[in-house]
Amino acid sequence: xxxxxxxxxxxxxxxxxxxDPRVFIYGQxxxxxxxxxxxTKNLAKEFPGxxxxxxxxxxxxxxxAIGAAVEGMRPIVEMQFADFSTCGxxxxxxxxxxxxxRTGTPCxxxxxxxxxxxxxGGPFHSQSMESLYAHYPGLVVMTPATVExxxxxxxxxxxxxxxxxxxxxxxxxxxxxxxxxxxEALPFGKARITRPGRDATVVAYSAMVHEALAAAEELSQDxxxxxxxxxxxxxxxxxxxxxxxxxxxxxLLVVSxxxxxxxxxxxxxxxxxxxxxxLLDAPPQRLNARETPVPYHPALWGTHRPTASSVANSLxxxxxx
Amino acid sequence: xxxxxxxxxxxxxxxxxxxxxxxxxxxxxxxxxxxxxxxEARILEEKLAALYRSGKIVGxxxxxxxxxxxxxxxxxxxxxxxxxxxxxxxxxxxxxxGDTILDTLRTYLGSSLGSMRGRDGNIHxxxxxxxxxxxxxHLGAMVSTVxxxxxxxxxxxxxxxxxxxxxxxxxxxxxxxxxxxNMAAVEKLPMVVVVANNQFSYSTPNDRQFACGDLLxxxxxxxxxxxxxxxxxxxDCLEVIGEAVAAARAGEGPQLVVADLLxxxxxxxxxxxxxxxxxxxxxxxxxxxxxxxxxxxxENEWVTDTELSSWRAAVKxxxxxxxxxxxxxxxxxxxxxxxxxxxxxxxNLSGEDEE
Ligand SMILES: Cc1ncc(C[n+]2csc(CCOP(=O)(O)OP(=O)(O)O)c2C)c(N)n1
Numbered sequence: 037x038x039x040x041x042x043x044x045x046x047x048x049x050x051x052x053x054x055x056d057p058r059v060f061i062y063g064q065x066x067x068x069x070x071x072x073x074x075x076t077k078n079l080a081k082e083f084p085g086x087x088x089x090x091x092x093x094x095x096x097x098x099x100x101a102i103g104a105a106v107e108g109m110r111p112i113v114e115m116q117f118a119d120f121s122t123c124g125x126x127x128x129x130x131x132x133x134x135x136x137x138r139t140g141t142p143c144x145x146x147x148x149x150x151x152x153x154x155x156x157g158g159p160f161h162s163q164s165m166e167s168l169y170a171h172y173p174g175l176v177v178m179t180p181a182t183v184e185x186x187x188x189x190x191x192x193x194x195x196x197x198x199x200x201x202x203x204x205x206x207x208x209x210x211x212x213x214x215x216x217x218x219x220e221a222l223p224f225g226k227a228r229i230t231r232p233g234r235d236a237t238v239v240a241y242s243a244m245v246h247e248a249l250a251a252a253e254e255l256s257q258d259x260x261x262x263x264x265x266x267x268x269x270x271x272x273x274x275x276x277x278x279x280x281x282x283x284x285x286x287x288l289l290v291v292s293x294x295x296x297x298x299x300x301x302x303x304x305x306x307x308x309x310x311x312x313x314x315l316l317d318a319p320p321q322r323l324n325a326r327e328t329p330v331p332y333h334p335a336l337w338g339t340h341r342p343t344a345s346s347v348a349n350s351l352x353x354x355x356x357x
Numbered sequence: 358x359x360x361x362x363x364x365x366x367x368x369x370x371x372x373x374x375x376x377x378x379x380x381x382x383x384x385x386x387x388x389x390x391x392x393x394x395x396x397e398a399r400i401l402e403e404k405l406a407a408l409y410r411s412g413k414i415v416g417x418x419x420x421x422x423x424x425x426x427x428x429x430x431x432x433x434x435x436x437x438x439x440x441x442x443x444x445x446x447x448x449x450x451x452x453x454x455g456d457t458i459l460d461t462l463r464t465y466l467g468s469s470l471g472s473m474r475g476r477d478g479n480i481h482x483x484x485x486x487x488x489x490x491x492x493x494x495h496l497g498a499m500v501s502t503v504x505x506x507x508x509x510x511x512x513x514x515x516x517x518x519x520x521x522x523x524x525x526x527x528x529x530x531x532x533x534x535x536x537x538x539n540m541a542a543v544e545k546l547p548m549v550v551v552v553a554n555n556q557f558s559y560s561t562p563n564d565r566q567f568a569c570g571d572l573l574x575x576x577x578x579x580x581x582x583x584x585x586x587x588x589x590x591x592x593d594c595l596e597v598i599g600e601a602v603a604a605a606r607a608g609e610g611p612q613l614v615v616a617d618l619l620x621x622x623x624x625x626x627x628x629x630x631x632x633x634x635x636x637x638x639x640x641x642x643x644x645x646x647x648x649x650x651x652x653x654x655x656e657n658e659w660v661t662d663t664e665l666s667s668w669r670a671a672v673k674x675x676x677x678x679x680x681x682x683x684x685x686x687x688x689x690x691x692x693x694x695x696x697x698x699x700x701x702x703x704x705n706l707s708g709e710d711e712e
Pocket of ligand 1 (some may be wrong): 445446494495496513525526527528529531553555557558560624
């Protein structure tokens with residue numbers, strides 16, 4: 037039996053509900069219907085009263101989760117699409133994120149964001165929002181790239197006392213499969229060297245890890261040995277693992293499906309430039325989505341986001357610098 | 358829907374007349390406590406204004422002068438285990454709910470010993486883990502937060518608790534307020550939302566704020582009970598809000614209380630409120646709730662003149678003494694500050710504090 041990325045999300049929530057009576061799930065169409073993507077399929081039946089349909093009120097959905105978290109619950113909010121979380125932005129960044137610093141009361145909640153582009157998704161069902169949320173102090177931002185990680189990291193998110201923005205990638209929902217789910221996980225906030233190499237480092241996260249791996253495979257045909265680092269959690273960021281990798285390879289490309297301005301890729305480059313300038317043999321590079329809204333048509337979308345071939349091109353250029 | 362056609366819009370105390378002094382649920386004991394707390398709020402706020410003028414308070418000072426009766430009426434009807442999210446003009450309600458003159462002054466004066474430790478100030482204070490929510494500035498945001506606290510209690514099987522919040526006429530225009538009210542109604546939560554309709558949102562008059570004429574008609578739209586109180590009449594506020602809290606506690610679902618009144622100060626201490634017409638100030642709406650309440654208590658012989666002067670003297674002394682104490686307390690030290698917004702668990706796991 038193989039388990040998809042999406043099923044791993046469902047199973048993590050099932051386990052969280054089973055193991056912790058403080059957990060409940062709140063979001064649109066997630067009850068009997070099982071959610072727009074079926075990430076809560078059958079959970080309302082299995083855990084009566086703990087998987088609740090919400091009105092189309094993202095602000096109040098997050099507000100309710102905050103109030104419940106303050107009272108000691110562990111709410112998981114499902115946004116129907118990451119893009120709609122902007123309607124709950126105020127509660128996330130101004131109330132959830134500030135609560136512990138202001139009052140000393142922790143705010144343990146998880147906001148699940150079905151993120152990133154899929155063919156035909158268009159401008160309002162495709163966004164990557166990790167950089168936006170990572171900007172605000174007080175939010176943990178997770179961006180799992182594998183079936184195993186999406187399972188263990190969602191459980192980790194529920195266990196954390198801080199608000200967690202959980203960016204799960206829709207493009208990976210059905211594509212990725214694993215034979216079984218792990219019991220062990222990397223420590224919280226640790227990046228993973230997914231593919232070791234010596235000629236250049238690609239730092240990526242979420243769906244871009246897979247584009248980076250495919251590009252690395254392509255370049256191996258030409259004799260290059262590319263290291264791929266999966267950030268896993270973009271905030272807090274594991275600068276140590278990034279710097280150690282750059283120390284081995286001397287070259288850095290950061291790949292992100294998000295837009296370039298003030299994003300995670302920019303942050304990684306800023307950190308490496310400031311803390312590891314001497315490790316670099318070439319100027320650090322980044323490859324982001326293009327600077328337009330995410331286009332609808334698959335032909336445009338496929339060029340808007342970084343892909344294995346555009347990552348491979350960027351790597352070739354980097355290797356010649 | 359035409360005004361008054363809703364089956365759930367129940368009480369208009371104005372329609373019932375204002376002859377409620379000493380009747381109904383308002384006991385001598387509650388009225389005395391409420392009045393004494395109003396006095397504390399008024400005297401404390403006068404001191405806050407003075408401290409602001411003398412440069413001892415930085416940032417803003419937002420006072421509830423003229424709104425103490427409405428505010429306190431909610432605070433005195435809540436009890437331990439309830440959830441309370443006060444807003445800008447709720448010094449009286451806060452004190453009734455258990456906040457103190459000491460912590461108010463510590464927060465305004467930035468003492469590191471206050472509940473906010475210099476990290477937030479003035480009205481943005483609370484102890485969320487004790488059911489006393491610390492408002493964020495964004496108006497309307499606390500409605501759904503209170504919903505969440507009540508949902509948590511429901512999950513735990515705790516019954517009998519009430520959640521309450523207040524808002525101004527202007528705040529009712531936010532999307533956040535609408536979403537929260539609708540959510541409370543859908544979940545049938547034991548919640549009381551008090552709208553202090555002081556006719557202006559900062560400088561904006563109500564005819565530029567909403568077009569429904571009477572905010573109470575909104576209750577029908579949400580499918581909840583609406584009640585009207587006379588905002589500067591302590592006995593009326595106590596009675597109407599007492600009934601609203603009791604109804605919510607009894608499982609009758611969310612209660613919207615709308616009360617007309619005026620704020621007798623500017624929006625903040627930098628605002629002279631010159632936009633409020635003199636005729637309105639001289640109308641019954643402009644009467645000071647503290648004067649009305651004093652008359653009501655004396656009329657009912659619930660308090661004597663001598664008692665009143667000794668209360669005043671005692672509160673003044675407490676405020677002065679507390680100011681003296683707090684002014685000697687340490688300010689937060691940037692070198693000692695824990696510059697980390699993550700909780701202890703998150704921080705230990707992240708290792709970011711090593712930097
Ligand atoms: C969402 C939001 N927008 C703007 C403000 C700035 N602001 C603070 S108080 C205020 C007026 C509020 O009026 P009202 O709700 O009627 O309460 P009142 O001040 O009259 O008590 C405004 C506009 C805010 N705090 N929140």
